[in-house]
Amino acid sequence: MTNINDIAKMAGVSVSTVSRVLNNYKYIAKDKRESVLKVIQEMNYTPNKNAIDLVRGETRTIGVILPYNNNPAFDQLLNGILNKALENDFSITVLPSNYSKEKEVEYLQKLKSKLYDGIIIASRANDWETIIPYSDYGSIVSCEYTNHKEIGCSYMDRYSSYLDAFRFLKNKGHQVVAFTTARLESNSTKQMIGAYNEIFGELQPEYHITGCSCLEDGYEVAGQFLLLPERPTAIYANGDEVAGGIYLYAKSQQLKIPTDLAIIGQENQPIGVGMGISTVDHQLMKVGEQACSLAIKKSREKVKIPYHIVERDSV
Amino acid sequence: MTNINDIAKMAGVSVSTVSRVLNNYKYIAKDKRESVLKVIQEMNYTPNKNAIDLVRGETRTIGVILPYNNNPAFDQLLNGILNKALENDFSITVLPSNYSKEKEVEYLQKLKSKLYDGIIIASRANDWETIIPYSDYGSIVSCEYTNHKEIGCSYMDRYSSYLDAFRFLKNKGHQVVAFTTARLESNSTKQMIGAYNEIFGELQPEYHITGCSCLEDGYEVAGQFLLLPERPTAIYANGDEVAGGIYLYAKSQQLKIPTDLAIIGQENQPIGVGMGISTVDHQLMKVGEQACSLAIKKSREKVKIPYHIVERDSV
DNA sequence: ATGAAAGCGCTAACAC
DNA sequence: GTGTTAGCGCTTTCAT
Numbered sequence: 077m078t079n080i081n082d083i084a085k086m087a088g089v090s091v092s093t094v095s096r097v098l099n100n101y102k103y104i105a106k107d108k109r110e111s112v113l114k115v116i117q118e119m120n121y122t123p124n125k126n127a128i129d130l131v132r133g134e135t136r137t138i139g140v141i142l143p144y145n146n147n148p149a150f151d152q153l154l155n156g157i158l159n160k161a162l163e164n165d166f167s168i169t170v171l172p173s174n175y176s177k178e179k180e181v182e183y184l185q186k187l188k189s190k191l192y193d194g195i196i197i198a199s200r201a202n203d204w205e206t207i208i209p210y211s212d213y214g215s216i217v218s219c220e221y222t223n224h225k226e227i228g229c230s231y232m233d234r235y236s237s238y239l240d241a242f243r244f245l246k247n248k249g250h251q252v253v254a255f256t257t258a259r260l261e262s263n264s265t266k267q268m269i270g271a272y273n274e275i276f277g278e279l280q281p282e283y284h285i286t287g288c289s290c291l292e293d294g295y296e297v298a299g300q301f302l303l304l305p306e307r308p309t310a311i312y313a314n315g316d317e318v319a320g321g322i323y324l325y326a327k328s329q330q331l332k333i334p335t336d337l338a339i340i341g342q343e344n345q346p347i348g349v350g351m352g353i354s355t356v357d358h359q360l361m362k363v364g365e366q367a368c369s370l371a372i373k374k375s376r377e378k379v380k381i382p383y384h385i386v387e388r389d390s391v
Numbered sequence: 392m393t394n395i396n397d398i399a400k401m402a403g404v405s406v407s408t409v410s411r412v413l414n415n416y417k418y419i420a421k422d423k424r425e426s427v428l429k430v431i432q433e434m435n436y437t438p439n440k441n442a443i444d445l446v447r448g449e450t451r452t453i454g455v456i457l458p459y460n461n462n463p464a465f466d467q468l469l470n471g472i473l474n475k476a477l478e479n480d481f482s483i484t485v486l487p488s489n490y491s492k493e494k495e496v497e498y499l500q501k502l503k504s505k506l507y508d509g510i511i512i513a514s515r516a517n518d519w520e521t522i523i524p525y526s527d528y529g530s531i532v533s534c535e536y537t538n539h540k541e542i543g544c545s546y547m548d549r550y551s552s553y554l555d556a557f558r559f560l561k562n563k564g565h566q567v568v569a570f571t572t573a574r575l576e577s578n579s580t581k582q583m584i585g586a587y588n589e590i591f592g593e594l595q596p597e598y599h600i601t602g603c604s605c606l607e608d609g610y611e612v613a614g615q616f617l618l619l620p621e622r623p624t625a626i627y628a629n630g631d632e633v634a635g636g637i638y639l640y641a642k643s644q645q646l647k648i649p650t651d652l653a654i655i656g657q658e659n660q661p662i663g664v665g666m667g668i669s670t671v672d673h674q675l676m677k678v679g680e681q682a683c684s685l686a687i688k689k690s691r692e693k694v695k696i697p698y699h700i701v702e703r704d705s706v
Numbered sequence: 707a708t709g710a711a712a713g714c715g716c717t718a719a720c721a722c
Numbered sequence: 723g724t725g726t727t728a729g730c731g732c733t734t735t736c737a738t
Contacts, residue, residue, distance in 0.1 A: 079715055090725045095717060103723055125504035126445040127715035131730045135441070137484070146470040146676075148661075155461040158487050169452070169484045172473050189440040190731095291661050320665040346463075346606050347662040350635040394731055405709040410733060418707055442731035446714045505715095 078119045087115040098123055129190075137167040138371050139192040141183050143175045143199050147289060149315060149343050149360055153198050153219060156364025164372050166193075175201040175259070188213040194371035199262070215374040217367045220263060228376040230366035232358045234264050237383045238271035241340060241356050244385060245310045246275055250338060254283040254301045254308035256294070256318055268314075288314060291347070294321020302329065302337075309338060310391070316341035316348030316355055323351055323390065339390040352389040359383060393434045402430040413438055444505075452482040453686050454507040456498055458490045458514050462604060464630060464658050464675055468513050468534060471679025479687050481508075490516040490574070499525040509686035514577070530689040532682045535578060543691040545681035547673045549579050552698045553586035556655060556671050560625045561590055563706060565653060569598040569616045569623035571609070571633055583629075603629060606662070609636020617644065617652075624653060625706070631656035631663030631670055638666055638705065654705040667704040674698060 080098075084091045089108055096104055097112045115121075129135045140157055142150050154170070161168045169192065171183040180202050187195050187210055194215035200207065204224050210216060211226040221231040245253050253276060257265040265286060272279050282304055285297045294313060298321065301308055313319035319341030326337045333339060341348050344357035363381045370377060395413075399406040404423055411419055412427045430436075444450045455472055457465050469485070476483045484507065486498040495517050502510050502525055509530035515522065523541045525531060532543040560568050568591055572580040580601060587594050597619055600612045609628060613636065616623055628634035634656030641652045648654060656663050659672035678696045685692060 077715095080717095081715080091716080092718080092726080093724060096724090099717085105723065108724085122500055122503040124445070124715050125501065125506045126441055126450070127730085128717080130439070130441040130445050130715085130732090131717050133730075145473045146466070151461070151466055154485075158460045158485060162487050167484050167486070169482050170469075170473060171482070172477050185437055186440065188437040191440045291665055317661045317665070320661065324665060346632045346635065347665050350606055350632070350639060350662050350666055392731095395733095396731080406732080407709060407711095407734075408707085411708085414733085420707065423708085439731050442714090443733080445716090445731085446733050448714075 077124075078121050080123065083112065083115050083119065083121055086119070087112045133190065134193050135167075135191060136165065137169055137192050138368065139169045139171045139183055139186060139195045141171045141173050141180060141195060141197045141200065143173050143201075144289075145170065145172050148317060148345050150198055152343065152345075152360035153364040153367075156361035156366075157196060157368040158364075159361075160365045160368035160372070164368075166368075166372055168368075171195075173201065175199070177201045177206075181206065184210040187216075194374065196367045196371050215371050215376070217371045219363055219367050221378065221380075225376060228367075228370040229378040230363050230370055230381065231378070232363060232381045232383050234358075235267045235271060237356055237358065238268050239274060240385060241312055242271055242275035245312065245338065245340065245391065248310070248338065248391060250308075250310040251276075252283075252306055252308045253310045253312065254285075254304075255312040256288040256297055256314050257284065257286045258289055258314055260286040264314075283308060288318045291317045291321040291324075294318035294323075295325045296321070298322040298325035302326070302331075309336075310334075311337065311339050313339065313341045315343055316345040316353055319353045319355070319390070320347045320351055323353060334389065334391050340385075341390075344386055348386075348388070354388045354391040355386045357384055357386050392439075393436050395438065398427065398430050398434065398436055401434070402427045448505065449508050450482075450506060451480065452484055452507050453683065454484045454486045454498055454501060454510045456486045456488050456495060456510060456512045456515065458488050458516075459604075460485060460487050463632060463660050465513055467658065467660075467675035468679040468682075471676035471681075472511060472683040473679075474676075475680045475683035475687070479683075481683075481687055483683075486510075488516065490514070492516045492521075496521065502531075503528040509689065511682045511686050530686050530691070532686045534678055534682050536693065536695075540691060543682075543685040544693040545678050545685055545696065546693070547678060547696045547698050549673075550582045550586055552671055552673065553583050554589060555698075555700060556627055557586055557590035559700060560627065560653065560655065560706065563625070563653065565623075565625035566591075567598075567621055567623045568625045568627065569600075569619075570627040571603040571612055571629050572599065572601045573604055573629055575601045579629075598623060603633045606632045606636040606639075609633035609638075610640045611636070613637040613640035617641070617646075624651075625649075626652065626654050628654065628656045630658055631660040631668055634668045634670070634705070635662045635666055638668060649704065649706050655700075656705075659701055663701075663703070669703045669706040670701045672699055672701050 084094045097109050173179045196217045198219050208226050217228040319339050331337050341353045341355040344355045348355045366379050399409045412424050488494045511532045513534050526541040536546040634654050646652050656668045656670040659670045663670045681694050
């Protein structure tokens, strides 16, 4: 592998001159620049990026901690991140965590080991207390709100959105409402339950099923909800694919939508437009874009992204 | 930032000893190892990965050239790649190309600049002739078949699958069949047209619409197809979301599916199971997994992944 | 078992 | 404008 020394020698100049032409330094004698360029061309030389990153102490790469990589919501987020990164000539490395605390720490260590200039946390398993110390080694941006001043945030106001969604159902006359969530231990599940309590009063546990992420889950869960002595007249699903599953099961039982059962999903995904399912659009792509911007700018701002309810025919 | 020299000094050993404990070298005096470990702990030291990569000449990172990052088919592929990478403790950097030749070359240069150990090309704009020279600098794996011996391939036999799909429609009694594709200039479009010609004879241009990728495209395209003097009785869509759009438009025109119009999609996506759309499943996740394996092993094998047709209610 | 020292390939401060 | 040189932080011979 030919390196900068070889080029210098062959062009009859010093390495610094080669380095200068490589970095488009202004004041170089025309002939020297040209002969360097010529040798570079001839030798088909490309500088070693690792060496550059080492000496510069930065990589123009951002790591994205993503619990699941086959989840449409996180895909939307990632999409936004990639758009912004591309725009700014940054690279994105995907770091699948599967909500493992150990994996997350491992990835944060990579920030410390100077592999990334920053890390975006789409969702996390660890406490902030264990994450925050790593903000010394690069910018850490969260896609969920936190008050900690060390952490930048690009987030949507989940709680209000849940409140709005439940209120929306209530205004449509629904009294018995059920909902699904992804992970019992997650923050958003807590907020969901809180919002439910605020709108409909104390949650009866059978009206909440967790562990849902795909269409099949929705299908199954619908079966359980509809078996309840007092069955729900509306279901708020944590994703349009789950909502789609619920829709299908309801149809299979000859229920009419929305008259017999109302359904509202989340994240405005293609399946939802396909099946005409109302949804709460948290604009995850924008959340991702903004998160990436913050990471690039090493900003610790807190940026709120607006959400909105998209009404279709399922409520 | 504390480095290996500091640790060595503080532990009263040489850098090589520190390096050895860092790399779990066997033969180190117990006390020395322990005191090094202790200092590392105290100083909260993490080795600089750039320095390691530089000296080792490898990064355990693979770049994935992906035309679009908001496309469900490529998401499936990426999903498989990430799974395999995680399993093997490799990192994945996503390289969005948008089918720009310049971008692709830029990414291949990064392979040459030692940023990645290998590159997976999900789909490409450049000729193989311009890509192949880069295989000197790391393994290049394609998700499309090519005969070039320098390139590893994890692929599905598109042509046969198209043939099978068209034959399937023909056997169901369809004579007038239309189809959609994503990009006119792509290889798969050429194969699609070839397969059509083989099964149904010379393609009338109005039965093929290109530039389709999402549900909305499908909806629009369906309108055009159904306006044709002799309208198709079946449509093969290049993706289940496109198929979903076609489905919706057909429904909006009071057409019965599959009697009035048969629809078959591709890639077995959630929307397809939701709407009951038959599909050609190319198992893109497996294609991705295999591609990643090849890249990691620096193998130039050609591995064919089987596809199958999933029959639902739309044909 | 351990240390000294020569790299890996590049940048940038300094001197001229 | 250009060259010399001291790093960046690590691995890995080669002695001992």
